[in-house]
Amino acid sequence: MKTPLYELHKSLGARFIDFAGWQMPLEYSSIKEESLAVRRDCGLFDISHMGKLLVEGREALEYLTSRKVEGLKKGRVQYNLLMNPAGGIKDDITIYRLSEDEFFLCVNAANKEKVIEWFKSHGLRVKDLSHELVQFALQGPGAVKVLSKHLPVEDIKYYHFKSKDHLIVSRTGYTGEDGFEVYMPFEAGMELFERLLKECSPCGLGARDLLRIEAGMPLYGHEISEEIDPFSANLDRYVSLEKDFIGKRALLERPVRRRLFGLELLQKGIPREGYRLFFRNTEIGTVSSGTYSYVLERGIAICFVEPPFRKEGLEVEVEVRGKRLKGRLVSYPFLKKV
């Protein structure tokens, strides 16, 4: 599948990657330049592949999510987890409260069909808007200045949104920077995207992955999945134990064998998914996502680590192509500005 902005990306010289069945820009100039543009000024990401759902039925939504939806006020956005009966995570989503009973949800592209089926089987009314809206993210310290020339966004607070007709703008993102996510009908959205390009660099999924790792944000299929529970994924703060939800009991009975923690490499190298962590000669964990941070100038990773070893500053080793490289366990986010 291609987003409505595909031809534009092509004309900008993007390299593409298949992501959940979508031909998405991986990079335009380079991951280095794009990630630094977001940290220093701003960058523009086409994320139209994400699933966009209009959902009705608060009670059913409450039962299917780990975090209380009840307290979410109209005009606010919430990060939440869709749980499965075994205590694992069906998807991680953002919920926009439109009215008492109506919600706009942004779900992962790869999980969209599964989530729609899941919602319907639990009595929620679902309308799929994914193919009617473009979605892009403008991220970085300069984002507010650039976007406010086109839309009245200065007064939107973090994790709040404004909506009008078929336009939604929220102060949210996946980079750890200030910034916005915009949902718009095709034509108007494409026009605005092109205009924004005059003031900020286009960024691909390569930079997006690097930035979200620096910000310590999970990616479905890596840090979270149907098999991984929120406690193992270090997402306790998104679990409201005072409410009942599907899989809650199973979740409370599951042992946490490994739990996410951060790693900085002290030697040259890049920790990558699946690499093993050792303390002396004991295997203590594995990397779930790793990259090279141009800001920190070192390899960094999010890792599943056995709880007794989750200690700030613990010196460990990472196995890279048969060699052991020195690293240090740290809490994440590695970088955080908002």
Place this chain on the structure above:
Amino acid sequence: MEELVVGKYLIRRDRYYTKDHEWALVKGNKAWIGVTDYAQKELGDVVYVDLPQVGESYESGDTIANIESVKSVSPIYTPLSGRVVEVNELLNDEPHLVNESPYDDGWIAVIELSDPMEVEDLMPAEDYAQLLVEIIKDEKGESIKLNLPEEEFEERVEESLEALPEEELGYEEKER
């Protein structure tokens, strides 16, 4: 400098190539080894180069080095068999030389050849240029037109390099 241009990729005519986008520049019983312009562009910004040890011996096709970029780690296979006599220590501090100068300052290692006849298994520049044309067509869905018959290829490219601005070279890449 004698160069071929395929799309946005440069190829040097003074050396041999592999299908995995390494090059070997043979001088006497030694060969300088590195990666091609196409390879460095595919890799993206090189963050580290894991160099071999001087004195180690490798058979052609063995992994002699690893290049790390944010996107991936890519093994570099030596095009020829032999013993490493020198490595490009500069890459330890300036790995980006692989991107900036893949055919010169970004060389990876020098090997003393154990079987110079192996050179015959490698591709000359013209064959590698043809390979790139195919790759760009197949993988990127972009057609670069090679509008010259094979036998005229060398002569015409030289002529066009001298006589024509870049966009009128025998190879054209319209989509980028």
